[in-house]
Amino acid sequence: MPDLPSHARVVIIGGGAVGVSALYHLAKAGWTDCVLLEKNELTSGSTWHAAGNVPTFSSSWSLMNMQRYSASLYRGLADEVGYPMNYHVTGSLRLAHGRERMREFQRAKGMGRYQGMEIDVVGPDEIKARYPFIETHDLAGALYDPNDGDIDPAQLTQALAKGARDMGQKIVRFCPVAGARRENGEWVISTAQGDIRSEYVVNAAGYRAQEVGKMFGRDVPMMVMSHQYILFEEIPELAAWTKENGKKLPLLRDVDTSYYLRQEKGGMNLGPYERNCRAHWVGHNDPMPDDFSFQLFPDDLDRLEWYLNDAIARVPILGTAGLSKVINGPIPYAPDGNPLIGPMPGVPNAFEACVFTFGIAQAGGAGKVLAEWVTEGQTEWDMWSCDPRRFTAFAADKDYCVAKGLEIYGNEYAIHFPRHAWPAGRDQKLSPIHDRIAALGAQFNAYNGWERATWYAQPGDDVSEESTQTFDRAGPWERRIRGECLAVRDAAGILDLPGFSRFRLQGSGARDWLSGLTTGIVPKPGRIGLAYFADDKGRIVTEMSIMALDEDFFFLITAAVAQNHDFEWLTKNLPQSHEMTLADVTENFACQILTGPKSREILAELTDADLAKPWLSHQSCQIAGRWLQLVRVSFAGELGWELHTKVEDTPAVFDAVWAAGQKHGLKPFGMFALDSLRLEKGYRAWKGDLSTDYSVLQGGLERFVKWDKPEFTGRAALLNEKQRGVTKKFVTLTLDDPGPCDAPTMSTLWHDGKIVGETTSGGWGYRVEKSIALGMLRADLAVPGTKVEVEIFGDRFSATVQQDKPLWDTDNLRIRA
Structure with a gap:
């Protein structure tokens, strides 16, 4: 066992599959002076008891990318590093009981085909042909993935470890970390064997990630569940079938019932995700032990009885087998079920690669992504789905x-x-x-923890959770959303928008600094404008509105979910020596959108503000004796203003506007209506249409690029791309004969039988009465009038490329009125 070095470029804390993969991929990137510290032996946490399934399926584009990479890596890893592994690529059948599940599978098939995977959707007859022991009488079909399978988690980890060691990396086992401190721009990690200094540190501590995070002043949003799976004794019929066919059965997942069933040699492995599940280590009476290495929880089979009976009904030969062993071990969960991979929020040169629910399937891709974050400060794929900064303090x-x-x-x-x-x-x-809009019928969803109205129900509307479980456009919300959109079109609407992320920037040099960081023009005092921030490859990092109050005094406003991400982007780009102050003041302010042709008449009754000020201007004024900032913008694409108020003044301002608006037809509207309205204007949504998967030029944002600025981040890359010509372009599409569903994100675009792009968002436009899709299309096809096909849940619909102008209010006459 190697001694603890005194210094490393990167220290990784945690020796499960993910931590070792990160070490391996750092070496592949040329960083071969890194050290992994493990409290016990490699794999002693969740890895050792993991079932080892390796699916590629996901409804998330980025997670599918990551899992696809893992499966590809594992297929060649044994030969690459010279370490034998049990990796069975058996394929899998993911069962569907009804229409909506089949739609989900068709969408996954489309995404998988785009990523080069031969995923397919099959009917009951083919299910039976691939899995002869199954009952199919009540099934609609299945998703078949030929690359699915299972791997031995310990062998995978040891193979990655061997590969890492062979490239010069060090692994120090039985070396628990006791603390961390910052000294002279380095991390000093205290361990049982002494201190080690490093430039970077990675928390890969699995279900102990929260404990490690506290050493860095970080509260990791996570908890721990117990997951059980049951191993069964050999089944003679199965053993005979395997011998005759020379292969294992495909891995079976009955996702509507909620379990997986896998062949294990001549027996089976059943792993339910039961509704009556159990959390562990959640309070003073149930503390996490100091060491839980290679340990399990007591069996709790009563929780699994219903799932076991269902599995036996589905695969009757399972009922003939004796129970061999029960595995009940800890698995960490983040609040959305996705892992944490990326910069540790608020902590310099620190990263997270932890809280993996499907760590074996994702370990390979996670190591790749983590290594890119550390060595390049950015990733090949936009990984917002896993970025730790997606959570703020409340989480x-x-x-x-x-x-x-x-x-x-x-x-x-x-x-x-x-x-x-x-x-x-x-x-x-x-x-x-909140209480006021709830009384108006608001139905809510959470945006970075903020409750926002999505639509407004009226008495008698079905607002049950069950009613929302469809991909169909139609539902109890549909006529209400239509009414909200038409109220904005014909009269006025008001939308409560709490949680806008808001940063105050002030001090000498602020304007020049912003100019060097953004692609476009920094607005003059009294004006507001959109700004795009690119990375050094010219890719879209984020979008913010810059509100200029004075020459060097700004408010930067961005999406609620972007709070940590965007504040950190600004902070890390501040010059070492400066006179600026940058503060997150999100919690101090609230906002409403008042928009529609009657909005000026409503405001005229309430304030002496200059309501003739032009679009993209702002001013301070009063309503009901309370201060607010009146901002002449509207994401809905109509005449309108944003009303930015102090939190404590918001109720009085809202009450005054609501009362004055009633005779003008003022109605409340929600986020679903806003999404429809913005699609008709071609306005982009953050981390949908705007992400690092696309460059600023691909995103159709050249009008926000000021080429004659001497320098700004991403300028060289964008200039090179402009000279070469973009390979794909942002387009607005309308479906010629739409079906019951609008295009979800990452729907495949086809032309002449070839994949030529993808949608980035879609929905129905109630002012133009069309199904709209925004997306990225091969550049030569991004010409108005071109016909393409949009694949929506397996069906292809003809669509037309629109002109590079909004579908609604093409010349912006209404918004500038």
């Missing part, structure tokens, strides 16, 4: 984490429907007028 609350973890585990295989709101852990952050 670390223990009760919240436990509530969400229980919900996610019990719905591990659930379909994520576009109108559905998960009920656990709600009401974390409330608007100052």
